[in-house]
Amino acid sequence: MFDGLLRHPSRVVLVLPVLVAAGLGACSSDADTAGPANSNKEDAAPALDDATSPDSGAACVSTRDFFARQVWPILSAKCTSCHAPGETASTGDNGAHPAAGFTLAWDSYPDFLDRNLAGLSRMVTEEIRGVPKLLVKPIGGDTHGGGALFGKDAPEYAVLKDLAARISNQVPDCPASGGSPLDAVPLLDWKSTFRKAAINLGGRLPKPEEASMADEAAFDKALTALMTEPTFFDRVKEMWNDALLTDGGDRVQTSVFQFDAVEFPFAKGGQMGRDAFCAGSADVPACIRDFDKRWSAIGRALLAEPLELIANVVRKNAPFTEVLSAPYGMANPYLAQLYGVESQFPAPSDTNVEQWQEVQIVRAKAGPFAHAGVLSTPSFLGRWVSTPTNRERARSRMTQKVFLATDILKLAQRSLDTSSLTGVANAPRNSPACTVCHSVLDPVANSFSNFSDSSSFDQDLKITAATNPHQEMLPPGLGVTMMPGAETKMLSWLGTAMGADTRFPLSVTRVAYQGIVGRPVLAYPSYGDAATFGDRFDAWNAQDHAVQGFASAFVAGKLDFKALVRAIVKSPFFRAASVPPTVPAALSAELGAGHLLTPEQLDRKIRAVTSAVYTPGGWGVGQPRPHRLLGDVRTLYGGIDSFSVTARATAASAVITSIAARTADEVACQVTAWDFTRPAAERTLFPAVELTTVPGAGDADIRKNIGLLLDRAWGGAHGPADPDVELVYGIFQGTHDELAKASPAPPFEYNCQGRWDRTKDQVYSCGTQGQPDYVAQCYTFDATLPAPAQIGEDKQFTIASWMAVLSFVFSDYQFLYE
């Protein structure tokens, strides 16, 4: 099924001299007034590299690289205008189009090189009077619809002839002979790699037993264990929400009104509203509280379901295709009520909301629901709703973007004049101007036709592929494969078909790569800047080979997502310690450290380093402790809200750095005095000093503590003579001296005093426990410490001095980046 991923040679990149052959394919700069009438002049193809056949005397390259460097520029300039999917000379993707020819995928398609090379291979093996079609059609032979594109004496023809010779084995291939620039990249040792992985994937620091990791086997063992920890699954959910964008809060249409109360009787209560629902209750306030809590929890569970399903598949080490084909949904005790499967769960409570399990929905009248993994979850359907004019196309677009690495919106980058289509009936299906997208878009869209053109969760299994309500669209299916007409569980069919598509592992790899490395996989370089195209192409090519390798490891690992994570984490893209100058600059920009932690990762790192959650203040009774960085500053710190902001920031802005500064100050305020309220052996930040340890007599202990603090927060080993220790000591000493000389002494900010346990909750008295006003008016805060344990003064000015130190440490590049 995935042979295509495994077959091509890897890591062949050569830096070759440039031959601008007689104007052919020359990379022209954007001349101001060139180009066809009434259109932007799109990029010309880049300059061709020197001839690189094995017998040319030049360095040897594989057929794939020869194709990428020399053939593709010709094809993209001369052939794709007619042979791209949906264009006039292509077969189209519905299989029903009568036109002859072959299809050339744009470079925005995943694995376009291999796909196109395979297509050309067929054009070589198929001959006309003993000559490969590849060498007949472009010169106008065999009634080529596009006529003669060039003559036999043209450089383009020579290149195609060379390719034909390679494909037909007249010229030996040179697979994988040159090595990859990635081979020369020095890597972090396994211990440092694991610290990075532990923070990135586990939200924690290495454990003592992991600190002495010496070899790959130990790393593998530790990574395996790390990938069973709860935070790892939180990370999995985060990286998949970055792609699916389903955790979008109230704007995702998953309200109770999306559920038919006949099929989901529990929804009827929610649809009544709390006042009507509780009107006859003996205890109306209690009923309202219960109502609000239940439906709020159900709403959160609905949003979480697709991500929990993905985490479930990963947790089971099941083939990741189950994400699309799973014959089940997911529910927790609250959501189980709405789905009518509460008998399989304990009674819902605050303590079991994270108790998720697979469920099969059985509707009251229509019977069993046909699940198709995440595709059939209310959250996915409610995030990407259908309308009478959209007709499931938003669902199709996201499905293919996330799981088939096919961005429909990238397919429509050429000129289109809809104002000229007024005479074309059903243009999306019949006009080449539209079919370029719709031939890809519509079969998948139509595969959602068991659901109506609305946001309702209303699967109708009486509809078949043949009787679908969108007869004006291409029939349900995937690409050129049509769904059997009698199929009723269309999404299940689609999910299975997508899982078998070679693009699926590549697509999953892209999502995982971006989630772990923090940058998207490179797109095929545009030709815009001729001077840098070679460098950018080399970078893309090296990374493309690597990504194909990750996907191959994923496939070889039986599509276990953890195998994919392991391959990426062990690659230079995660482990590069430095990058030699021989590596293309565009590739160096993708390697090594420099990943700005996401707000979620920074939040977890703060907790790991300080042992306290960074909390904004009071929160509701019975609610989980809020995380400051996941609240209103999440998007300010470069995070996403899954609706308005859907792409993460990858570099610090003034605002991000300012938020980091505020975070550092507030965390320092929250944890400094508190840490000193604990016995030295229990402290996480100040185990080597006391409040009475001051500059001068206490220098050694202060420096020792600074070293331990930097080890913990920044990683590495910091001895007393380390320049960073000296730098931090200067902050401590300078601040201490300043405060000691101040008259009067500056006040000790109340909220920074050591009066509270930052890890324990306490509901403060502002109502009567058991009465309605208790929940309605009370808030939870950090628990107050017993009076003798409290620190309300800073007589030695050491707390303020350590606060300044922490503010510096927590706002440092080494803390904010990994």
Next chain:
Amino acid sequence: MSHLSRRRLLQAGGLGVLSLALPWTRGARAGGAYAGPLVMTVHAGGGWDPTLFCDAKAPTADIQQRLYTTPTQVGAISAAPIDLLDYQTGVKLDNVPAFFAALGSRFLILNGVDTQTNNHDTGTKHVWSGKTSEELPSLAALAAAQGAASYPLPLAYMSTGGYEATANVVQLTHVPGQSTAKQFLLPHTVNPDEVVANQRSYFSADTLARISAAQAARLDAVAKKAGSKREADAVAAFNGSHQRMAALGALAQQLPAKPVTAAVAFPALGSGYRSGELDGYLQSAELALHAFKSGLAVSASLGLGGFDTHMTHDRNHTRQLGMLCLTLRYLLTAADALGVADRLYVVVGSDFGRTPTYNVDNGKDHWNVTSMMLAGPGIRGGRVLGATDDKLRPLRVSKDDPSQVKGYDDATATRILPAHVQRALRKKVGIDAALAAPFGLPVDMPLDDMLA
């Protein structure tokens, strides 16, 4: 500004050596706040309908129009004679002819702009960058890059939506509502919502200076050890952001105590009128204008939503147009009051236009022909360039005199393309040729002087 810090700034701005050649750098060497051109782009997200606004069309065999039969001429502008109601409240937000009577003289209207697509992403990209195939930086990004090359602008390019591609020429800052803005404008203040007199800092000025000096020393050391271009870029960006962050406090002092609301800005709506959506647009505009006034920002992208009206088009679209009109009214009025109008370019556009006929849901679908509105110093307002015919097709304009409308298929003339508009804007705003060179916008028949 020392040579070293200036170098850091250039690295952080992503322009590198390119910026050294820019004429704008001379002003920075002489000191002073940024005083160059300002750019505000206003994106009507989803694809607006110019026939309900600035390209009113009487119904024809090919154009359906249910809200009016005869356009109203306001000067050169063919305005749709309609009230813009907020159907959710019944409140009249604006009236199209009244809007153009008030502000039409400031705007150059471009009708019949051919976006060459009916795809949202491609259309947005095309309108705001001038190209469909690549995500080139918008005018806003280029202007911000030009300013940031010479001045420490912490919010050089702000955005609340719309087209945001920068091609890494400048860093974009997503700007929140004002309610949380002070959290980052005053990072060391314990409670920035308190009145200024009561505000306290976590650390004294001396301590903050000590920390800042240590941070600078650390960043120098980290930069020297950077093991890859990625890390070097990250350190440079972090370094630059540190320097730009220092200026944020000025904006905090500049902002009014209470953010603007629609009810306050437009008393005619009634004191009871509440719209979080409209308030959000106005407050984003207010924040951007104050950032301009403070010398912290060059450009802002303001995104309005709700124009993709495939259903109940007339009802839904007029509400969004009402919000757009009020946002533009506030924007220009406040810019005048703050004294930045004489440097401010305002560009209004959308993904594309909408079909001339209604679909079965009383909606209008995607249509590649649209309009744009431009205002700013040196742009002669009160004019209309380009036109559509009675099939809502784009008519061409003379390459020598774009005010002359030609036939639909007159090969001697050209359709107005977004590339024409962006080229002309780049020229008018004064984007340096070296900065724009990698992002060329070749066209067959340039209309580079059409704004004058």
